[in-house]
Amino acid sequence: MRPTDFVAALLVGLLGLLLSSLHVAHVVVHDKPLLATVVGVVFPLALSLVLCYAAVWAIRRRFAAGYTVRLGVWTALGAVAITAVVGTITAHQLLAGHLPADAGFQLATAATGGALGGFLVGVYDVRNQRRADRIEALQRATSRFVEAETHDDVCELIVDLAASELEMPFTAAWLYDEESNTLDPVAITDDGAAVFEEPPVYRAGEGLSWEAFENGSTHVFPDLREEPGRYNEDTPVRSEMILPLGTHGVLNVGSREPDAFDDVDVSTAKLLASAAGAVLDRVDRESELRSQRRALERQNDRLEEFSSIVSHDLRNPLSVAQGYLEVAQDACDSDALAEVEASHQRMEVLISDLLAFARADDAVDPADVTRVDLEAIAWKAWGMVDTEGATLEVDAQAEGLTVLANASRLQQVLENLFRNALEHGPGDRGSTGDLTVRVTPLADDAGFAVEDDGVGIPPTDRQQVFDSGYSTRADGTGLGLGTVERICESHGWTISVTDSSTDGARFEIRTGTTDSSG
Incomplete structure (x- = not known):
């Protein structure tokens, strides 16, 4: 969290403490019936304490740069707006000579409700902005995915994108190895590597990652330590998302804090995993096409070699044989020589047809x-x-x-x-x-x-x-x-x-x- 964001959250908390102190003072001086005390004093005090907790929540969420400042701005706008409205009523009462004794406390109550309402609007605004920013980051990443030529390249790009653009520093990718029937680790973020010196290899039936890969569905765990099927009993990860990469493997996103992922985190992580699965499919197709192209090139080379043999190595001795046949026909008249000539003609037809057949597969320019x-x-x-x-x-x-x-x-x-x-x-x-x-x-x-x-x-x-x-x-x-x-x-x-x-x-x-x- 940037210093400006921390200061914004701290100011929200200080506002909540200030309003709480005013409402506590109101409790001391308030001498009205119980119901009026609850409505006019205890309820506003509770709201002000909620505002204090909201500041703590914003700090613990560790939003990316600028988001907490937006929360602070919305909180301030809400407090000012509602206080201004109530202040207008209070000013009218003052001018009319009927100013209540607890007018100041009424303004504090208005500020409390307005600040908390502004904070809630800010949460909604920040959620939408985070989602939009992350989708934009994913769109930018597609140009980088085009450069990937191997599965490992794709996975490296995925974890790098998750850490740098999607606020997911504990991310790793596993790919399925058909020969060993295992999920093998292929890429992990720097923060993840600092925590896990050697990511595990998941075998069939082992851990939650294999379960997610096998059933092809996303799993979100608010507190991993409460999951009996976890791979590591003493894992330092508290929250985790496990997302299938199509039929290729899984993407794991973790956090050291419990209940660390909201709906924006889950939805954008799903988009990332879906995009990665599609890119891995594309890499497979291109790899297959390259293999087919190499095989076709080898076949064309063999056909070219065959055509050369047929065209030269067979036709040359046939021409020599035809020359000697003409000499023999001049020297004697025999039906056997006519059969030889017919065989030569047959061979010439075969050679011509074989060459035409071999070259018919050549691609049309x-x-x-x-x-x-x-x-x-x-x-x-x-x-x-x-x-x-x-x-x-x-x-x-x-x-x-x-x-x-x-x-x-x-x-x-x-x-x-x-x-x-x-x-x-x-x-x-x-x-x-x-x-x-x-x-x-x-x-x-x-x-x-x-x-x-x-x-x-x-x-x-x-x-x-x-x-x-x-x-x-x-x-x-x-x-x-x-x-x-x-x-x-x-x-x-x-x-x-x-x-x-x-x-x-x-x-x-x-x-x-x-x-x-x-």
Whole structure:
């Protein structure tokens, strides 16, 4: 307590003593009936003694700087206001020539009631001001919580905030250790460390702290020495609040004085514990995200290494083998060499599909995402595919339709869907000459579809067509549609398969970003 606050409380006490002495003097000189004595003398004396106790209470509360001065100001204002009102009546009686013999004692009674009333108003005002100041302190602390990266950092900030901003010098935090099934101390204020050289480790079922952690509720103990479940029988702490930090641990706030915490202390401590629990949750999420990011980076490194092996270490010897095959074909004519050439071509297709499949998971750079004309990109993709006489139709409604996408990836999606239609659409017919592939917008303008008038995909196969390696053709790699799905996911799109209006296959891609404004 600052000297000014102590002086303010002392002046309130001196005022109470002064008024008490006046009321005692009134008892001595008072010669009226008993009831009048009780009402006019004993009751004011009792109020003045309450005012003396109020000063002692203010000193024992040890309010932060400025609060006790506010109490003193309200007390003085109350005494002056009520005394002024009664003084006006007394002045009127004096001017009228009817001044009572005990007029001075009446003014003392008015001052007593006014001072005590002012003190009570001051208590209400101080409670509201303390609550507002503490909430403001908690709001300021949120900027510091953002900097915390570990559980220990958060707990250190909590106890520091409790001591410096919330008038809670005996504060400590325990965190739950799942491996040992214990609550371990991780942070304590300087005043707390001076009292407790080594904070205890709470095991399952030990102490009030474990009980609060287990049931997830706040416990407030006015006098800890009266609690049979306390951990330390000889604890120097008299009052204590135990607050859960979500599922992470507990926050303990103590005092050497009994009944030291009022509703402001409890409510602000709950806010602090709730905020701390949320920050600890955030730290967990960010730690998990960092772990996932590192795992993804390692996976991407392995994919890059895989792509390099496939692209160079496999293609280079394949090129050499193809060169020797051409020499052998010039030297002799053999069906066996034709089989070797077909195998080489098969290997080249596999390598290309594997590279496309591995790179389909690469994140889409937002800088490479633009509004892409669906009709133009469809015709461009069609030109990259061996159509074998098939026909492409772009729905008239798709004219001017744009998709927010990486143009190169979108073209790859269309190329793979076109190849899938050309390879599987004819079915047993074995010819693509009569096959028509159509690109059309979805009815709700939330994407587009690629469909054909071929044999379609049986419902039993639709859940598997996107699985890597799945193919209904003996010479298929089963990677084309898997690549399509990965590219769609990298854009945040979804893809599904159903029947077309002609019972062929229809792939619907929902982008949520189509625009027909041109």
